[in-house]
Amino acid sequence: MQxxxxxxxxxxxxxxxxxxxxxxxxxxxxxxxxVPMAYSAGFTPHPKVSYANAAPTGTGSEAEYLEIQLAxxxxxxxxxxxxxxxxxxxxxxxxxxxxxxxxxxxxxQASVWQLRLDGVTPEAAAHAVEAFLAAExxxxxxxxxxxxxxxxARAAVAHLEAAGCQGDRPDGAACxxxxxxxxxxxxxxxxxxxxxxxxxxxxxxxxxxxxxxxLAQGLLDEETGAVTDPLAPDRDAATAAPPTAAGQSAAKAxxxxxPAAGDGTA
Amino acid sequence: MxxxxxxxxxxxxxxxxxxxxxxxxxxxxxxxxWESCDVRWALMYPDAYEVGxxxxxxxxxxxxxxxxxxxLAERTYSVWPDLEALxxxxxxxxxxxxxxxxxxxxxxxxxxxxxxxxxxxxxxALDLAGIPFESKDRTDxxxxxxxxxxxxxxxxxxxxxxxCAVVGDGEQAVLEITEIIRAWKNEGxxxxxxxxxxxxxxxxxxxxxxxxxxxxxxxGRISRVVPNRSGVPWRVxxxxxxxxxxxxxxxxxxxxxxxxxxxxMSVEIFRGCTRGCRFCQAGMITRPVRERSITGIxxxxxxxxxxxxxxxxxxxxxSSADHTEIGDIAKGLADRYEEDKIGLSLPSTRxxxxxxxxxxxxxxxxxxxxxxxxxxxxxxRIRKVINKMVSEEDLIRTVSxxxxxxxxxxxxxxxxxxxxxxxxxxxxxxxxxxxxxxxxRKVSGQNDIRCTVSIGGFVxxxxxxxxxxxxxxxxxxxxxxxxxxxxxxxxxxxxxxIGFRYHDGKPGIVEGxxxxxxxxxxxxxxxxxxxxxxxxxxxxxxxxxxxxxxxEKTLPEFGVDVAWYTTREREYEEVLPWDHLxxxxxxxxxxxxxxxxxxxxxxxxxxxxxxxxxGVCPQMDTQIQIGPTGxxxxxxxxxx
Numbered sequence: 001m002q003x004x005x006x007x008x009x010x011x012x013x014x015x016x017x018x019x020x021x022x023x024x025x026x027x028x029x030x031x032x033x034x035v036p037m038a039y040s041a042g043f044t045p046h047p048k049v050s051y052a053n054a055a056p057t058g059t060g061s062e063a064e065y066l067e068i069q070l071a072x073x074x075x076x077x078x079x080x081x082x083x084x085x086x087x088x089x090x091x092x093x094x095x096x097x098x099x100x101x102x103x104x105x106x107x108x109q110a111s112v113w114q115l116r117l118d119g120v121t122p123e124a125a126a127h128a129v130e131a132f133l134a135a136e137x138x139x140x141x142x143x144x145x146x147x148x149x150x151x152x153a154r155a156a157v158a159h160l161e162a163a164g165c166q167g168d169r170p171d172g173a174a175c176x177x178x179x180x181x182x183x184x185x186x187x188x189x190x191x192x193x194x195x196x197x198x199x200x201x202x203x204x205x206x207x208x209x210x211x212x213x214x215l216a217q218g219l220l221d222e223e224t225g226a227v228t229d230p231l232a233p234d235r236d237a238a239t240a241a242p243p244t245a246a247g248q249s250a251a252k253a254x255x256x257x258x259p260a261a262g263d264g265t266a
Numbered sequence: 267m268x269x270x271x272x273x274x275x276x277x278x279x280x281x282x283x284x285x286x287x288x289x290x291x292x293x294x295x296x297x298x299x300w301e302s303c304d305v306r307w308a309l310m311y312p313d314a315y316e317v318g319x320x321x322x323x324x325x326x327x328x329x330x331x332x333x334x335x336x337x338l339a340e341r342t343y344s345v346w347p348d349l350e351a352l353x354x355x356x357x358x359x360x361x362x363x364x365x366x367x368x369x370x371x372x373x374x375x376x377x378x379x380x381x382x383x384x385x386x387x388x389x390x391a392l393d394l395a396g397i398p399f400e401s402k403d404r405t406d407x408x409x410x411x412x413x414x415x416x417x418x419x420x421x422x423x424x425x426x427x428x429x430c431a432v433v434g435d436g437e438q439a440v441l442e443i444t445e446i447i448r449a450w451k452n453e454g455x456x457x458x459x460x461x462x463x464x465x466x467x468x469x470x471x472x473x474x475x476x477x478x479x480x481x482x483x484x485x486g487r488i489s490r491v492v493p494n495r496s497g498v499p500w501r502v503x504x505x506x507x508x509x510x511x512x513x514x515x516x517x518x519x520x521x522x523x524x525x526x527x528x529x530x531m532s533v534e535i536f537r538g539c540t541r542g543c544r545f546c547q548a549g550m551i552t553r554p555v556r557e558r559s560i561t562g563i564x565x566x567x568x569x570x571x572x573x574x575x576x577x578x579x580x581x582x583x584x585s586s587a588d589h590t591e592i593g594d595i596a597k598g599l600a601d602r603y604e605e606d607k608i609g610l611s612l613p614s615t616r617x618x619x620x621x622x623x624x625x626x627x628x629x630x631x632x633x634x635x636x637x638x639x640x641x642x643x644x645x646x647r648i649r650k651v652i653n654k655m656v657s658e659e660d661l662i663r664t665v666s667x668x669x670x671x672x673x674x675x676x677x678x679x680x681x682x683x684x685x686x687x688x689x690x691x692x693x694x695x696x697x698x699x700x701x702x703x704x705x706x707r708k709v710s711g712q713n714d715i716r717c718t719v720s721i722g723g724f725v726x727x728x729x730x731x732x733x734x735x736x737x738x739x740x741x742x743x744x745x746x747x748x749x750x751x752x753x754x755x756x757x758x759x760x761x762x763x764i765g766f767r768y769h770d771g772k773p774g775i776v777e778g779x780x781x782x783x784x785x786x787x788x789x790x791x792x793x794x795x796x797x798x799x800x801x802x803x804x805x806x807x808x809x810x811x812x813x814x815x816x817x818e819k820t821l822p823e824f825g826v827d828v829a830w831y832t833t834r835e836r837e838y839e840e841v842l843p844w845d846h847l848x849x850x851x852x853x854x855x856x857x858x859x860x861x862x863x864x865x866x867x868x869x870x871x872x873x874x875x876x877x878x879x880x881g882v883c884p885q886m887d888t889q890i891q892i893g894p895t896g897x898x899x900x901x902x903x904x905x906x
Binding site: 014016020030086208 | 276285521523524571
């Protein structure tokens, strides 16, 4: 049994794809690309795919991760190409490595987000960021399945800074970019919640919806606020060990039969 | 005019439910450069994306048109009220999901009506597109509004809103219309819109309502429908595609990102049905039977699965087990796709055509969920009236085999409100369900046997023998179904094993008004729309009271009312609103069949007995086209 970890994107208009929509599209792409998937046992066998930590509907992403289990070995790079061709443009598969370590999900500790705020000056954004960071706690509300829920949006934020948009905008309109690093905690703090927090602490109210993109996920260096590539350990292991042996050792890992959402390990 | 409205739309999408349905980009969708084409179609399915996207009719025409050089087709669907409100506020017009162009910029807006309940959604789309509601108010700047689909066999209730309508199969028709539009545009649009419509009308197969005047009698009935200019034919003929193997569409079915009602690779295995069920409009208007060959089906399934990645194949038709080679088709496909875990489904199966070998093949690679049959009528007598020649013995024998082979659940469909029906006919539905359960318990030796009874109200449809029949009122329908419910619930021994699902009679009355309505009903539709009516096929949006209010406001000036259109029985002499639309069926034959229904006389299927002169083949110059071909499906070589 070979396990492959993939990094994929949600770009442009396809950022409106919900996670459920993506799952269906991905499983069909697996069929079109004739990937020799391993199937779960049982009455209605499902291909073994583990999704980790999907970005909310409507936000773009450059760094989504999943893991698949194959019944036959395949070259990760060729598989990436095939799957990328098979998915609509915008849902692009951009990295592929054979899993040689456990705990991909455990390595997704934090996300780097970029929020483009059209109609907001960099000065106003910087001011709001300062107020937000100065607060000990920023209570925000979000509607969940169980009604309105109030929680702190401040503690999960590891890093937040404001800048101007790159390039001169022809219409001279104001535009600010926020760079945000959020720890993955429960309940999850999303970019939207941080925007609510900026509104609560500094009355920052962008006139149009922010364009939000996840740039990276990975291990968080608490000192620098840097987020490191979660696939790096698999790549390092690949250079250290011959492929077949590593593939077999990975197959011994327990828990492979329950690809629950959010469980990136096998 | 044709610039993408996506930037404006994009700003609204974070605020609406399921935004993915508005962004397009489906696998196998096509966007052609606007300037490279001289005839441009917008194709609409007037319901939500999740219902409209899998529609085979729209998918076929989309592909047929886009394959043509110099022609483009894009799709548009009804937007939900949340987005509609935002589009009005921010002045975003009705758009296509392919390139997000405004619908008003196209040459034609072709709307496919599977049901009359999409009429209010047509008005919403026209309004959002900035197109005047009525044909008479449109100019050369506006697209032609063209209707197709089964409901177009009586387009009279929306006649004022349409420029033209096509009855019958659309594949060839859209290409003929394209050529007429192209020629007219290349000539510099001589005579404007009227001339274009006249050229279409002259073909005899495109209906242009405004070239016909409807005259009424003092009592409200129609006296006649006459062309109001020379060169326009008295009757408009339906289109019939003769060789389905020459039209293997869709070749590249659309695969949406959003969730839709049917997620499978559908292949139409034959078109038309001559079983002769008297309530069934589809069976009457799609004659004769034309089969796709077993090899043609095999090829479409193979290519379609490769193009889509679907995990289920649906073999579609009006009665799929009637294909002359259905056994070989099912076995061949099940063999081919055994490894790939691809399921097969046969959405319409008759009790008398069912056999267990077929059922076993269908469920070999997939789930064995439940079996569904449609006896339609509870008593032997009423089944003779509707010419659904399925005996109780047939049904019991079939379910007995099914339960004996491991099935645990059977679903039965019935109708309530059929002509000549009494309470007794409907109460016998309960007896039938009891017999099914009893047989199931006996054969399987188990008690966990289920039978679900699902009942819909009967709505008389144009171009059927029941077009003259009185519809049962909503109150009587409800009362009859309550008696049946009480009977089933009161059954101590079997009641708990019987599921009972039914719809109340009110939506059926609105459907009846629209089905057999004439041009005067257009005022009701418009009033409902103006009162906020949308998505009438959806229970949460449909309002009976709104329809009745609108009818009370608009119909009295014509001296008619809702009952006049629905529960009134028509006489032989009456001119029916759709008589000038020729489905090929001889009106006298329909009348005889109606009389046979009242006499409880059955009529055979002309595939297996001599022709009984329904009129279609001679009138339309068509013939029955069926196998068997004797060919088999070969396993595909899998390249690994």
